[in-house]
Amino acid sequence: MRAAAFILSTAVFLSAGIGGAAAQERDAAILANACMSCHGVDGKSQGVIPALAGQDAREMAQLMKDYASGAVKGTAMNFIAKGYTLDQIDAIAAFFSARK
Ligand code: HEC
Numbered sequence: 518m519r520a521a522a523f524i525l526s527t528a529v530f531l532s533a534g535i536g537g538a539a540a541q542e543r544d545a546a547i548l549a550n551a552c553m554s555c556h557g558v559d560g561k562s563q564g565v566i567p568a569l570a571g572q573d574a575r576e577m578a579q580l581m582k583d584y585a586s587g588a589v590k591g592t593a594m595n596f597i598a599k600g601y602t603l604d605q606i607d608a609i610a611a612f613f614s615a616r617k
């Protein structure tokens with residue numbers, strides 16, 4: 518039990534240590550990976566699907582929320598956008614916005 522408590526407290530300590538901006542960027546990158554099969558690596562689309570790289574983060578996040586609510590009709594995106602929380606949408610939008 519002691520060992521388990523030690524491991525647990527160490528894990529909490531380590532994750533708090535990594536914390537902040539670096540961890541958020543990593544989490545956003547993991548989420549954003551799900552978009553890259555269609556929108557291209559780092560959102561730099563080579564095909565007909567729009568590029569996400571460098572888009573305004575607030576506009577992109579708003580569009581995702583509108584896809585999720587159905588206010589904007591698309592094909593793939595209405596279904597996809599529903600799979601994310603508002604915080605995740607903001608994180609993904611910030612990630613792609615920062616890819617230049
Ligand atoms: C299965 C392919 C596919 C995946 C995966 C996908 N998208 Fe899309 N995306 C599309 C298509 C197709 C469109 C064009 C609108 C439509 O038909 O839904 C689009 C449009 C968009 C747009 C509007 C871009 C513009 O300039 O008009 C945004 C923003 C967007 N996607 C974000 C995302 C994000 C963020 C993810 C990952 C969470 C994602 N997409 C995953 C296919 C995809």
